[in-house]
Amino acid sequence: MNDFRKGVKDMLPIITGVVPFGLIYGVTAANAGISPPAALGMSSILFAGAAQVALAELITDGTPVWVAVATVVLINLRMAMYSASIGPHIRHRNLLLRMLAAYLITDQAYAVSIVEFSRETEVNPFRYYLGAAVTLWIAWQTFSAVGIFVGATLPKNLSLEFIIPLMFLALAVPFLRQKAFIVTAVVTAAVMVVARGIPGNGGFFLAVFAGVFCGIAVKRRFLLGD
Amino acid sequence: METDAAAVWLMIVLGGVVTFLIRFVPLQLMGRNLNDRTREIMSFVPPAVLSALVANSLFDHGIRSLSPHNQKLWAALAALLVGLRFKNVIVTIVTGMVCLWLLNFLLTA
Numbered sequence: 001m002n003d004f005r006k007g008v009k010d011m012l013p014i015i016t017g018v019v020p021f022g023l024i025y026g027v028t029a030a031n032a033g034i035s036p037p038a039a040l041g042m043s044s045i046l047f048a049g050a051a052q053v054a055l056a057e058l059i060t061d062g063t064p065v066w067v068a069v070a071t072v073v074l075i076n077l078r079m080a081m082y083s084a085s086i087g088p089h090i091r092h093r094n095l096l097l098r099m100l101a102a103y104l105i106t107d108q109a110y111a112v113s114i115v116e117f118s119r120e121t122e123v124n125p126f127r128y129y130l131g132a133a134v135t136l137w138i139a140w141q142t143f144s145a146v147g148i149f150v151g152a153t154l155p156k157n158l159s160l161e162f163i164i165p166l167m168f169l170a171l172a173v174p175f176l177r178q179k180a181f182i183v184t185a186v187v188t189a190a191v192m193v194v195a196r197g198i199p200g201n202g203g204f205f206l207a208v209f210a211g212v213f214c215g216i217a218v219k220r221r222f223l224l225g226d
Numbered sequence: 227m228e229t230d231a232a233a234v235w236l237m238i239v240l241g242g243v244v245t246f247l248i249r250f251v252p253l254q255l256m257g258r259n260l261n262d263r264t265r266e267i268m269s270f271v272p273p274a275v276l277s278a279l280v281a282n283s284l285f286d287h288g289i290r291s292l293s294p295h296n297q298k299l300w301a302a303l304a305a306l307l308v309g310l311r312f313k314n315v316i317v318t319i320v321t322g323m324v325c326l327w328l329l330n331f332l333l334t335a
Contacts, residue, residue, distance in 0.1 A: 013315035038234050045242035055237060065236050072241035073248070078275055080252045085268045087256035102250035107279065114272050159326055162298060165283035166305055166322040172276035173309040173318065181273045188274040189281035196281075196288050204278050211274035216267065 003124040007131025010116065014108050017167025018049075018139045020160040025052050026147015032060040036148050043144040047103065047137065051075040052144075078204065082110040089117055089125040101126070104133035106140075111171035179222065184215030297333070301325035 029039035034056060042052050051072045058068045082105050090101050113129045175181045188211030195203035284298050285291040291299070305322030312318070 013319070016316065016319055034234060035231060038231065038238060041235070042238045045238050046245055048245055051241070051245065055241060059234055059237070065233055065240065068237045069240045069244060072237075073244050076245045076248050079245070080248050081268075081271045081275065083249050084252035084256045085271055087253040088265075090253075098253060099250060102253050103246060105249045105253075107275070111272055111276060118269070157330075159323075159330070162283075162301070162326055163319060163323060165280050165298075165302065166319045167315075168276050168279040169302060169305055169322070170309055170315040170318040172273060172280065173306070173313065175273035175276070176310060181270070184270050185273045185277035188277040192278045192281040193285045193289055193292070196285065204282070207278045207281070208271065208274040211277065212267065212270040215270045215274070219266075 003127035004131035006123060007113070007116075007128040007133075008135045009131075010112050011108070011132040011135040014112060014136070014167055014171070015139045017163045017170075018108070018136065019143050020163050021049050022140055022143025023147040024161060025049060025056065026144045026149075028053050028056040028147075029144075030148055032056045034059060039148045040141075040145060043141055046072070047140065048072075048076050048079070048106070049140065078107075078208070079105050081208075082107075085114060086110065086129065089113075090129065093126055097126070101129060101133070104130070104137055106133070106136055107168065108136050108171065109133035111168075115171075115174045180215045180219035183218045184211040187211045187214040297326055297329040300329060 025043070026039065029042065029052070030036075034042070039056075042055065046052055046055070054071055054075055055068055058071060083102060086101065086105065090098060093101070109129065109132050112132045113125070116123060116128055117125055172185060176185060188207045191210045192203055192207035195206050197203065198206065280302070284296070284302055293299075301322045304325040305318050308321040309318035
C-alpha cells in the first residue's frame with residue numbers, strides 16, 4: 001500500500017498542469033454544444049486530454065464520424081509506445097488488472113512511473129503505477145467536470161495554458177542526465193518544429209522516430225569509442 | 227452544422243474502443259520478458275515523446291517561432307535550467323509561469 005501512496009505523492013505536483021488542461025477541455029466541449037452527459041462520458045470513456053479537445057473541436061465543425069475516430073486514433077497512437085513500455089513491468093498481474101492499467105495510460109502516468117521504474121528501486125511497479133494513474137484519473141474527471149459545468153473561460157492574460165507544456169518539461173527533466181537522452185530530446189524537438197505541419201500528427205511520429213534513432217546511435221558510438 | 231447527439235455518442239464510444247485497444251494490445255503483446263535490445267530502444271521513447279510535446283506547444287508557428295520575441299521560449303528555458311538544478315516539478319512549473327508573466331509585464335507595460 002505504501003508503494004501506491006508513493007505513486008499518489010509523485011503525481012500530485014503534475015496535477016497543477018492537469019487543472020488548466022481539464023478546464024480547457026470542459027470549456028471547449030461546452031462551447032461545442034456537447035451535452036454535459038456526453039462531455040463527461042468522453043472524459044471517462046476516452047480519458048485522453050489532447051484527443052478530447054480535438055474531438056470537441058471536430059464536433060463543432062460537423063465532421064463525419066469516421067474522420068473524428070481516425071483523428072482520435074492518430075492522436076492517441078503514442079500511447080501504444082507507452083503501453084509496450086509498461087507491459088513488462090506489470091506482466092505478473094491478471095487480465096482484469098492489466099486491462100485497468102491499460103485504460104489508465106496517459107502521458108503523465110507513464111512519464112512519472114517510467115522514471116521510478118528505471119531507478120530499479122524496491123518499489124512494486126504495479127502499485128506505484130496505479131497510485132499515480134488513479135490520482136491523475138480523479139483529477140482529470142474533476143477538472144473537466146468543473147470546466148463543463150462552470151464553463152468559465154480561463155483568464156486570457158494569465159496564459160494558464162502555458163502550464164501544460166511546463167508540466168511535460170518538468171516530466172522530461174529527470175531524463176536529461178544521460179548524453180544519449182539529451183541527444184534524443186534535442187533531435188526530437190528540432191524535427192518536431194520543422195515537421196509539425198505534416199497532417200495526421202505525422203510530424204510527431206517522425207520526430208519521435210528520429211530522436212530515438214539518433215539517441216541510440218550516439219549511445220552505441222560512445223560505447224565503442226572509449 | 228453541428229453534429230447530432232447520436233453521432234457524438236457514436237464518436238465517443240468508437241473512439242473509446244480504439245483508444246482502449248491502442249492502450250491494451252501492445253501491453254498484452256509485450257507482457258513477456260523483453261530482450262535487452264528492445265528494452266534499450268523503449269527506454270528512449272519517453273524523453274523523445276515529452277520533448278516532442280514541449281516543442282509542439284513552444285513553436286506554435288513552426289520554425290518561425292524561433293525568435294527572441296517568443297516569450298514562451300525564454301520562460302521554458304528558465305524553467306528547464308531551474309528544473310535541472312532543483313529537480314522539483316512544482317519549482318520548475320512555477321519558474322516558467324513567473325518568467326512568462328514577468329516578460330509579458332515588462333514588454334507590454
